[in-house]
Amino acid sequence: MATLVAPDHLSVVEDAEALRKACQGWGTDEKAIIKVLGHRNASQRKQIRESYEQLFEEDLVKRLESELSGDFEKAVYRWVLEPEDRDAVLANVALRKSETDFKAIIELSCILSPEELLGVKRAYQNRNKHSLEEDVAARTTGDLQKACISYTFTYRYNGEEVNARLASSEADILHEAIKDKAFNNEEVIRILSTRSKAQLNATFNHYRDVNKTSITKDLLGESANDFQKALHTTVRCTNDPLKYYAKLLCDGIKRFGTDEDSVTRVIVTRAEKDLKDIKEVYYKKNSISLDDAVAKETSGDYKAFLLALLGKED
Template sequence: MATLNVPPVPPSPRDDAIALYTAFKGFGCDTGVVINILAHRDATQRAYIQHEFRTMYSTDLLKRLSSELSGKLETAVLLWMHDPAGRDALILRQCLTAENLEATTEVLCSRTSSQLQYLRQVYHTKFGVYLEHEIERYASGDHKKVIDESKTDPLLLFGLRLKEETSLFLDTKMATLNVPPVPPSPRDDAIALYTAFKGFGCDTGVVINILAHRDATQRAYIQHEFRTMYSTDLLKRLSSELSGKLETAVLLWMHDPAGRDALILRQCLTAENLEATTEVLCSRTSSQLQYLRQVYHTKFGVYLEHEIERYASGDHKKMLLAYLTIPRSEGPEVNREIAEMDAKVLYKAGEKRLGTDEKTFVQIFSERSAAHLTAVDHYYNSMYGHSLKKAVKKETSGNFALSLLTILQFSANPAKYFAKMLRKAMKGLGTDDTRLIRVIVTRAEIDLQHIKAEYLKKYKKTLNDAVHSETSGHYRAFLLLLLGPNQ
């Protein structure tokens, strides 16, 4: 229910950066141009404009805006330019240092649990201090006590009720994860896990039964409690107690979604597994990719773009880099005229000519939304008698073709795409457990219910039955818990 009005086909971040620079030039700033651009761009687009401005003019756009604007307009525009979590961190920093506890309370108590979890990380990254320590310093009495108690209560973080929520990476409406209506506290879960680790051998059944029934926020709290109570990292302890495919699956499950994607990409890139790299990058939304880039750099100290430059090549590299860095609309709106025009442009760039104009394919596939590409496919089929997918297979090859097909199939029907990936993991002799784990773990809190339905529809077998026949032991039990009841 946002009020932000973004053009269906906005100018590129480069064009916006040039327009802003032009508005700054000369005597006085053309303020109308500046606010007309920035007030019609979403968070992802604003981030890319800042990146382009810095690249082109070796100047920080925020500093330039600060020098060109003034007063309340400057305050409003500069705040608007931050990503949501960075903005909240800045607001809290300003409120706390000014001892404005009313505004501090307003911000903290009007954010969801997962937003606050991420906000704590961002605050520490930006300012080098923990938000909890700042609250300890500036708040007092029962007001502070609510916050102190929230550190060990899963139903209370900074005084918030735990809400049913959606976040950047998670959409629980079609998740298969089965969380108890009133789960034990993170402290109780930490104690139960520690008890399961004690003695000779690990009580693996207890471990997976706890972790497979906790959502991302709850798993993060459990890790925090375990470290606080036993001065031990829970992931390291799990790694020492579990082994094989179960260890791989559980450790991947324990990460937050963006951190998990970053880890998967790091492993895939260093192993030069470009097929898996393509699967992950080309099946994430524009805003997810923006956040993923930040997390990747924070975790590994290198830019994801630089890693792709290093390991990918040719048109495949160009496609991945463009898809990773160019902002796209994520809404359902489609300009039918532009979609029809794009279909014609792609035909001229491919089937109509000798050779293929790969640059045009990269441009359209990286700049258009999922809904728009689906409409392009419809027009392509109507005008030329076969699908855009068939044209891509005919005109391109290798990993470049794989990237285009992944984007196209994911745009049309994400659940159908992942059902196909799961079938691929289990078809034939042997099982691709890495792919099987990756898809189930990353989609369990998003759309695995849809994927199960698509799998049954296409392959006439339930996904639970397929996984059961391809796995064994506690590894099987864990995956089946994530899958939920058999259909």
Template sequence: MSYPGYPPTGYPPFPGYPPAGQESSFPPSGQYPYPSGFPPMGGGAYPQVPSSGYPGAGGYPVPGGYPAPGGYPGAPQPGGAPSYPGVPPGQGFGVPPGGAGFSGYPQPPSQSYGGGPAQVPLPGGFPGGQMPSQYPGGQPTYPSQPATVTQGTHGTIRPAANFDAMRDAEILRKAMKGFGTDEQAIVDVVANRSNDQRQKIKAAFKTSYGKDLIKDLKSELSGNMEELILALFMPPTYYDAWSLRKAMQGAGTQERVLIEILCTRTNQEIREIVRCYESEFGRDLEKDIRSDTSGHFERLLVSMCQGNRDENQSINHQMAQEDAQRLYQAGEGRLGTDESCFNMILATRSFPQLRATMEAYSRMANRDLLSSVSREFSGYVESGLKTILQCALNRPAFFAERLYCAMKGAGTDDSTLVRIVVTRSEIDLVQIKQMFSQMYQKTLGTMIAGDTSGDYRRLLLAIVGQ
């Protein structure tokens, strides 16, 4: 069953996805020294979303191919689901005047950033991409913001001006010397330095005092605060490799950690992770994946850890149409599912190309591709495929959803909270915060404050800029 009037008709094609050459390089500054001589990170394209100006440059249509709660005629309002302020229930579809963008799903009256047009729809706030069963179609379309921005300009942490590694090392030494620990002094330093600067502080500490800063910190801290501090002092690629190793160590496997890292990183980042995993832990990442997973999920992760996704930012619209047809024939259009077809297309096409394919699929199948994946797959392979599509549409929204799920309900998934806040703090945490507020009608800082305590809370809030 599909949404009434979905997909919309009459809107123009999507000409303005980021052209080739506008991708950015990673890391934003400096080279990261690795714990045992691992080579520095190289360049790589990392498409992200802008902090202002919706829709983005190039004239791609207004994102938002999903209805707001109550946004189609007669839709029931699920309990507790966020609704658009000022939008009357039952407001229908229809192509807006001029035919620009997607058809008229209700829009919030004044949602914009940096003076951009008020055309940013709220995604409905259903964690995990699931919509209550009374909604036709079963789930909303993921919020879409295809664009490219400069790497490192949308993090909450930036390199400190007038940085002095020796002075910071001395501050940390005094904070840990004697009886007790001055946690606030530690927070003030680590939350206001880039990862590159933290690596220099580690080196300065050993040079000045002949001691290992990380060992000293571990002896002074414990619990979640210790995990957060240690994560902040790991070079980014090493932290990803360490997180993957930890997810596959011992009994059981943390499949969602494997998905979160391998399905969201760029080719360059994945290749560096694979090399770091081998050099630091003496193990082959692909072999570990094969021994800890199975079936179509195993094949998807093996495809991901090759780091061979097409990163050409231009779009082939004919290929998008053909891929959409192939995906339909591999899923909705047949009895059973041709999983290898989904794996091949989602593992090899560039993210802008996948966005175009999703548009073509919606027009052709009268259902969005995310919904079809949910109908055709289950378990972790479903989660992996959906993560790829969600990142193609809006990577910050994916991480906002992961953060929300880590904190909702009883208990907190602190490892996920720490990992996402730390790994995105210099990349796109500003966008993640914006999407979090739009999706859940509360700020990320407010939810962190309610779910954590003590120095751990203080450091997390300092990182997210609260």
């Protein structure tokens, strides 16, 4: 379930006017911006952007970019875009980092539905005039490239049908490769990058049943390299996205001051989807609510905005 609290009925013209007012004159009224945008769903935000453009002949996204700054600006910018366009921006941000943030790329390709991923690819092409695949391929190398490329490229089957015999034989292939530390085995990449989510989860279950240990544990030895970590991320994103996101938030909050990016990414991308469920997993694991953890480690408008998206009433 979502955490976002948005009204059923509203006047997009009033919203656009409130945002315009918040951006005018000396200083910016960040609270007013949060009051509006922190409580509007994707379709409402789209209508507000359109209404703003019509009324004031100005691009709301650009105006907000120039009015705001720091982590708050980044969060608002990501939030105000259409989901597919935002994911295209996030992919671009991940690829432009000095060390490519392959986690963000794997998330997209393993958590989004095939149709959602396709939408992101279209938005990426629209923005950059070349494909997401080109950039992923050009900015990663070796085994990691092979894996990242394959994951992003596939238009996976989205059905629920599972081939049990195949799950069994491919669980064996994965186990053999992991036992021999042949992580970059072509078969491993083939299986993880082409099979449907339902099929992969059947394979992982079979792996655990037969070997009495989960594939995630087996994948992450003590001296795991970047490639193993990428495989590990893939399995976790496919197997249990809620747990994956909760862990990402936990790691991100611990590293606050250095890694606001992943915390912003999870909250902004999941607030309208399953952030409530992620919060539950987070609480079970950390014995502190995500709201409290975020409140403790952040400040100012950034804090207020994240808490609004987390569904915390003012």
